[in-house]
Amino acid sequence: MSLEYLFERLARLEQRIRDAVDSRRAGDPNPDDPFRGLYLSNETIDALLEGHREPFTPFTDSVPDGRLRPLAERAGLTGVDVELLLVALAPDLDSRFEQFYGYLNDDVTRRRASAGLALRLCGIPEASAAGRARLDADSPLVTCGLLAVGEDERPFLSRTLRVPDRVVNHLLGDDRLAPELAGCAHLGTELVAVPGRDRLARAVRGRVGLVYLKEHPGGGAEELGVGALAEAGYPALVVDAARWQAESGHAELTASLRREALLRGAGIVLGPVEDPRLEELAHPAIPLVVHGTGAWDPRWSATPPLQLDALPLSGADRADLWRSRLDGRLAPGVDPGEATAHFVLGPGQIARAAKAASVTALADDGLVRTSHVRAGARSQNAAGLQRLARRIEPVVGWADLVLPAGVLSLLDELAARARYRDQVLDEWRMRPGGGRGRGVTGLFAGDSGTGKTMSAEVIAASLGLDLYTVNLATVVDKYVGETEKNLERIFTEASGVNGVLLFDEADAIFGKRSEVRDAHDRYANIESAYLLQRMETFDGIAVLATNLRANLDEAFTRRLDVIVDFPLPDVALRRRLWDRCLGARMPRGGDLDLEFLAEAFELAGGHIRSAAVTGAYLAAEAGRPVAMSDLVGAVAREYRKLGRLCLDREFGPYLAMVTEG
Incomplete structure (x- = not known):
């Protein structure tokens, strides 16, 4: 950038200073005094009394070119403002002006222009109210931060003027941020x-x-x-x-x-x-x-x-943005737009997620795969929700679920709603009115251990999302209004997170509203009414899990997208559960009778898993493969935890193992 315009103005200012120096010397009774500026002699005072300081003739073309002109227009500077700025700027562009100003200020320690000197050099009388106003605290030069008037304790005319370094650097062509x-x-x-x-x-x-x-x-x-x-x-x-x-x-x-x-x-x-x-x-x-x-x-x-x-980007725009960010680094066959279609991310989040995916891929073979893309997308989740809910990174898939075909079909439908909601609600305009959100909500109802939490984890895994579990029993507060505040914090944080929100023990607060008999009933109904409204406006993916579906308010169930009833497993499912819970890596003894275990003991999947883990510990302690006695003993322990009796007809030929254990 050419700075000729600036230094041309500096040269004109220098000529004016030469005139000021000549005028100063002409009226100086002791021009050769070596201590000039350190004291005031009688002759100097007499000369000041006899003389009168006249301003110079004002400049005519007061706004120069270069960066000063557009700056003056934006800041609302007049021609006088620009000249005052140039006078204050001079020592920062040419160090000689420090000496010039020290001489003209009659003080070698005051090496910047004073307000009075600047006014005179700009052709303005020191007593001009209009001229002095250009340096007031509410003047454009000061309010815009282009000029600092220092030393407030001094009289106005002797206060020093300084141009901030950032302004000087800008005028010299420096575009770095302050x-x-x-x-x-x-x-x-x-x-x-x-x-x-x-x-x-x-x-x-x-x-x-x-x-x-x-x-x-x-x-x-x-x-x-x-x-x-x-x-x-x-x-x-x-x-x-x-x-x-x-x-x-x-x-x-x-x-x-x-x-x-x-x-x-x-x-x-x-x-x-x-x-x-x-x-x-x-x-x-x-x-x-x-x-x-x-x-x-x-x-x-x-x-x-x-x-x-x-408004959010469309699914197609998000996909295009993902591809542009990962162009040349994607593994063959990987479509980042499809992999993250159900993620609600803004442009900035996509940019950061793509970078995170690329960095993660460098730890492998350098090619960005679907798992990297989804991990990058999850990395944009805010951490606030983790203070209110427990975060679970899913490690299970559809193959790990042992459930009836009808239940699996409903779970798949819930995942599909989350995956294709942009297409259905936005592109096809199927969103209902009434201020309803874009959320996907499901109810998982069934006895403890029937697979509700695991199913929620599988849905989160299939979508590439994290699972956040909220135990509503810990959210409910006895003080009026606190429950709503706790829930509002959860919903607010969840709105900025791409995850599946699981409300465990949902009947604790999504219960039926009752007839108002006292203040407690009234406030309980207020909580339920608040939740009805808040669930309707929620834009995320939420699953309500309950052991007591009959206790839920019908108004909640009407607003749910999918209701899944988890039955107790039949004999065939229990046989598969025993086999799945024992796994492929644990050594098995030759006496295992999984058919007997499935037929004899009516246990839910969670209890079967617990019994399998207990049997594994018993076998590990004995230093041998897991045997039938280990599993039967584990079932007996599970019965005791459930408060059930160990009946002879259930344990049959293995009852002695229970007695021995």
Whole structure:
């Protein structure tokens, strides 16, 4: 970048200083005094009393070219403002001006221009109210952070003027971000096609100064703001609202953000916001795009904003973005769009997930496979939900389920609803009205140990998601309103997580509403009514598990997508369960009679697994393969845990093993 315009102005200023030096010497009674500037003699005071300081003739072409012209236009600077800025800027561009100003200030220690000297050099009388106002605290030069007036304890005319280093560097062609902004801001350079960009760009071009984007799950509010600003001709300064507001030097940081935007001619994209102080950033030349997940609060700004929705990308757009991010690194036959079709991710999350998938693939053969893609997508889950629910990374699949065909069909339907909901609800417009969400909900009902939790884990595994289990018995609080708060925290955190939410012991709170006989009944019904509304607006995947389906309110069951009843296994299923639970790696004795175990003992899958594990420990302790006596003894222990009697007719020829154990 050519700096000739700047140094040409500096040369003109130098000539004016030469004139000021000549004038100073002409009226100096002791021009050769070696201690000039360190004391004031009587002759000097007399000369000051007799003389009168006149300003120089004002400059005519007051706004130079280069970076100063657009900066002056954005900051609302007059020609006088620009000249004052140049006077203050001179020592930062040419060190000789330090000596010049020290001489003209009659003080060799004061090596910057004072307010009075700057006014005179710009052709403005020191007593001019209009001229002095250009250096006030509310002047454009000061409010925009382009000029600092220091030493408030001094009289106004002797206060020093300084141009911040960031302004000097910008005028010299340095485009690096101000160092103090590194922790909370960055330049938005990546453009992604997101819904609504053209409309927002038209608004920015039309001088709409404040925009609020309400971000929906999977929406790209930040990318929408950056893209619209770029389309309207503005660079984007992206600000992390939480870090901005948390900084101890908040006021200084805000001034630096506003100055950086003015220097670059940029707009600001701020978010996600909760309770922002927007008036501090406001400036007519700075488009401000604010985004958050909640509704706009009129208290945030006296200026009404343009309010828009940051809607999620379509499934096709997400797939294209995945492919562009992983182009050339995908294993043959891997379609990242199909593998993550049910993940609700925004453009920024997809970019980070693709990078995470690529890094994970480097630990293998370098090619990105479906497992890498899904692991990268899961890595974008917020950690907040893990403080409220237990996270389970699924390790089982459909082959591990031993259930009747009808139950497996319903589970597959639930997984299909989650996998194809974008196509059905968005592309085919099958979403119902009434403000209902895009969530997929199912009810798993059955006795303990029939496979409800494992089935939820299998569904999560088939979708490539994590499972988060919430025990509602720990959520219920005896104090009024606390249960709703606990549940709201869970739903809020779950909305930002791609996972399957399992509500265990659901009947603890999804129970039937009753006739109001006392205050307890009334508040219990309020909790149930709240949950009815919240479940309808939930956008995630949720499974309710209960041992007592009859206790659930009918209003809940009507709103569920799939209801799966888990029966106790019959003989054939119990035989398969015994074989599956014993596994392929554990050594088996020759006397094992799995048919007898399946026919004699009516146990659910969870109890069979528990008995198999107990038998394995007994065999390991004895140092031999697992024997029939180990399994029969384990069943007896399981009976005792369940409070059941060990009847002769059930244990038959193996009753002696129970007695011996």
